[in-house]
């Protein structure tokens with residue numbers, strides 16, 4: 001843990017009295033203090049001195065306190081800033097806080113007030129740094145975990161399975177049925193493990209930030225028809241008809257076509273999976289205010305009211321669907337992707353009657 | 367004539383599991399256990415097909431080989447079967463669909479582990495496609 005003794009404070013104010021009294025008040029404390037009489041000098045010092053906390057007078061000749069604030073946040077957004085303002089200009093203190101200042105110190109102030117605000121500012125800075133460190137650690141863990149899962153778990157299992165394949169292949173004519181069945185069972189169990197690892201990997205590897213960086217105005221038709229095309233064979237196999245009512249031109253949305261088609265593959269795939277043979281799935285698209293709504297309706301097994309809140313949680317499977325195989329991952333991943341698009345997924349369902357999933361995505365403003 | 371294959375993969379156990387199947391099916395299989403060795407073999411000998419692991423070492427070192435192949439006028443005519451343990455990192459792929467990475471003219475991607483029947487089928491069909499293409503060019 002960083003020692004409080006090392007905390008550095010910079011005070012930028014054109015009034016010498018203010019600088020002097022602050023210096024006086026903090027004398028004997030463990031803080032390191034630097035002062036500057038104007039914005040330019042203060043900014044130069046901010047780069048060199050690397051303060052934890054900066055006090056900035058809002059009213060100074062030369063570059064304004066507001067500009068100094070902006071520049072300091074540019075230098076290091078984690079530096080905590082407090083504005084010093086005359087009592088009559090509390091309004092501008094509020095403006096400064098909107099721009100990222102943490103607090104304000106009204107002039108004139110008592111030593112106690114100054115000490116208190118200083119202590120709070122330093123605590124704030126520590127919190128900011130700790131939060132960043134924690135976030136970084138979490139990100140590293142996530143990446144490490146993904147690579148451990150894939151390399152240390154998945155690769156050996158793959159090699160085991162590969163050699164089992166060979167054994168089965170080479171021994172085909174020598175094994176009796178019982179032995180073959182044992183081998184088959186081993187293969188199935190390993191296959192399930194590999195699939196489970198794949199699902200984990202899929203969940204871990206959705207990188208929302210990376211996804212967002214690639215957003216562009218797209219038509220919903222692209223991901224939707226892509227998904228329809230790849231799910232068509234599965235529907236045909238169950239003699240399920242997919243009726244889709246998608247009329248061009250649709251207003252564009254801001255997003256990533258590839259990941260959105262994954263969402264539709266998951267939802268349409270579920271509609272097929274959890275529906276009896278010979279039923280119908282209806283897909284429609286409509287604009288409602290500033291959102292684009294894609295509805296996928298099936299006449300399948302449905303989901304009970306108790307299960308609905310949990311199906312997006314990941315690794316959760318509703319009672320009604322447990323006769324089918326699945327990992328309980330598709331909807332969790334879909335929700336992450338739709339969340340990244342600032343959209344939402346909602347479900348309405350009645351057991352034994354059917355389910356409707358609605359994906360709502362904000363229209364692109366351009 | 368016996369077809370000659372090169373396999374580049376850094377997992378000896380996995381290699382053993384693939385090689386046994388291909389040996390059995392009458393192919394002649396050479397193995398390189400790292401990208402450098404593999405590249406050297408490719409540049410000095412002739413093969414009818416390459417089996418390439420994409421995720422070797424720390425990163426996707428196999429991709430580097432695929433890229434080099436694509437730039438080489440002669441090598442890029444060789445068919446490549448990409449074998450990967452991590453298809454989710456290559457690209458998002460639709461479940462159950464055939465995958466064409468298109469690193470070189472004739473290639474395909476399969477996931478580890480590979481069923482023996484499918485392995486032999488893929489190897490045969492890739493070699494055939496490449497030969498037909500080549501014959502067509504002449």
Ligand SMILES: Nc1ncnc2c1ncn2[C@@H]1O[C@H](COP(=O)(O)OP(=O)(O)O)[C@@H](O)[C@H]1O
Nearest residue numbers: 270271274311317318321326327328329330331
């Ligand atoms: N269209 C649907 N009809 C009935 N149940 C559904 C439907 N879609 C999803 N579910 C339920 O939600 C659960 C989670 O779905 P999902 O995350 O896609 O995982 P999986 O289908 O692999 O189990 C499923 O196990 C199933 O119980």
